[in-house]
Each structure stands twice: as structure tokens, then as C-alpha cells.
Amino acid sequence: AQKITQTQPGMFVQEKEAVTLDCTYDTSDPSYGLFWYKQPSSGEMIFLIYQGSYDQQNATEGRYSLNFQKARKSANLVISASQLGDSAMYFCAMREGQGGSEKLVFGKGTKLTVNP
């Protein structure tokens, strides 16, 4: 079973509007972390935001916020006031447990296109 599911292969948004990118996850570990990365066409992986499973508040970083619904096992990324430079692939990822390998498991990604 997939551990990270991103159900939107592609999303379109008008410049200056907000957009939500969906991510659901599957784990039985009570301790985990959720990450969002942006991959522009140039190919690098850019860290956006992190949410720990025990964090009480939803994470925010500038125009990025994470809508963390633990009971639903969802960690949607909200981008406010979209800009043309936000056009990119967006990946949700999860790290399970404390200690051990600490590897990340990635979803397949969502391609976001911001229209002028």
C-alpha cells in the first residue's frame, strides 16, 4: 500500500489566488514527520514546510501553510497569493519514527501551473 498519496496529478490556479495541494499518508507509527518539497523545471528539490506528528499547531512558512488533519491522515499544502514562480512539481513526503533510518517516503507529486 502506498504510504503517501497525492491524488492530483495536475492543478491549475490563477495568479494571486490560493491553491490547496492534497496529501494523505498511511502509518501506524505515532511519531512521524511530514514534508513538502517544490521541484521547479530546473530540477532541484526545495524544502518548503515541515509538520511533526506531535505539533499542536499547523505549520506555516510565509505563503505556505500545512493543513494537518491527523485523524484523517491528511497534510494538505496551501499556497496563498499564487505567483507565476510557484509553477512547479510539488512533493509530499513522510519520515516515520524516531531513530533508525530516517528515510523519506515520497508521493508521486502534483504539477502546479499558475496562470497569469
Added chain:
Amino acid sequence: NAGVMQNPRHLVRRRGQEARLRCSPMKGHSHVYWYRQLPEEGLKFMVYLQKENIIDESGMPKERFSAEFPKEGPSILRIQQVVRGDSAAYFCASSAGVNYGYTFGSGTRLTVV
């Protein structure tokens, strides 16, 4: 403060040749991870190393692939006798340790012709 440095950025190899991909972690980071990204896919974990130790290689193909992180120098991902299916982007990430974030390099795009 340089980030994670990967080289080469692009690498072309003929089938049967060897590919060596290098990764220098961020200063102060002793944990290195290698991931592979096939076209139109997310990143898939390959191997996790600390200095001179392989901690988790559960994502590494059983044959032809190896990785090291020596006491001195960069981490190396080595692919012997490359095949067309090895064509992918290979990313390295480094971390200061447990419960720290990851910083990714820009990746090496391997093309096997």
C-alpha cells in the same frame, strides 16, 4: 555556506560502463541519503550512510549498485555495467542527524545510451 554539492550535474554513459556520482554534504552534516527519481515519479530512497557506515541500504538494487561515505571526501554512488533502465535523476540529501531536516543537492541526471 555551500549547500549539498553533487557532481556531475549531467552524466552520459554507454551501456556497460560505470557511473560514479559524487555528493559532498553540507558542512557539519554527517548523514547522507541517496534517492533516485525516474521520469514522472517521486523520489525513491536508495541508501542511508553515515561516515564509513551504511545504515540502511534497503532501497538499493541487489546488483551493480554500491555506495560509500568515507572518512574523508564525498559520498560516492557507484553503478557498474549501467543499463538503459538506470537513466534517472539521482539526488543526494544530507542531515545533521535524527530529528533534523534534510537539504537536497541539485541532483545528477544520468543518461545511459
